[in-house]
Amino acid sequence: MQSSNDRSRLAGDGPGGAAGHREVRDRAGAETPGYDDPWYDALASGWGEPAGPEGHVAPVPRARREATGPAPRGAAEVYLEVQRSAAFQEVRSRYRRFVVPAVAAFLVWYLAYVVTATAAPGLMARPVAGSVNVAMLAGLGQFLTTFLLTWAYARHARLRRDRAALELRWDTQELTRGVRGGAS
Numbered sequence: 001m002q003s004s005n006d007r008s009r010l011a012g013d014g015p016g017g018a019a020g021h022r023e024v025r026d027r028a029g030a031e032t033p034g035y036d037d038p039w040y041d042a043l044a045s046g047w048g049e050p051a052g053p054e055g056h057v058a059p060v061p062r063a064r065r066e067a068t069g070p071a072p073r074g075a076a077e078v079y080l081e082v083q084r085s086a087a088f089q090e091v092r093s094r095y096r097r098f099v100v101p102a103v104a105a106f107l108v109w110y111l112a113y114v115v116t117a118t119a120a121p122g123l124m125a126r127p128v129a130g131s132v133n134v135a136m137l138a139g140l141g142q143f144l145t146t147f148l149l150t151w152a153y154a155r156h157a158r159l160r161r162d163r164a165a166l167e168l169r170w171d172t173q174e175l176t177r178g179v180r181g182g183a184s
Helices: 075-084 086-119 134-179
Strands: 021-025 029-037 127-129
Touching: 075 086, 075 127, 075 134, 086 134
Parallel strands: none
Antiparallel strands: 021 029
């Protein structure tokens, strides 16, 4: 049986199986160690889509520490280490670079609609086509921009953040697994 990310599932392995770590075959046919992630979907992670007008997305640095220092003493230190990592900061920065301007633009558009409806009712009552007036078009525009903003957010997350966040999640799980003595 094939999973959504083109890795074959082994018998007894899967979301309900006891073994999360297993050998998988990559596209070239070589066996590599991997983890069966039931939430991973290659299409949802932006595979096969252009990254934007530049054609690529800048790589996110790895969060995993090198074997230069001692291992963290507890899970809290692991999470703090990941939070301080360049990879986490880059994911948060990409999130803020999209969300802050998008929220500001949408709030300005919404407040302009409310203020115009309150301060200039004659303008909003002006007919455009038949019984459709400016207020109705602006109100429908609010719905349209909500859907467009939702689509843009989901696309931005898929193309710019999801893959890096998934890598951070796996790195964090591997580090906390090491803290707990290999128990999962």
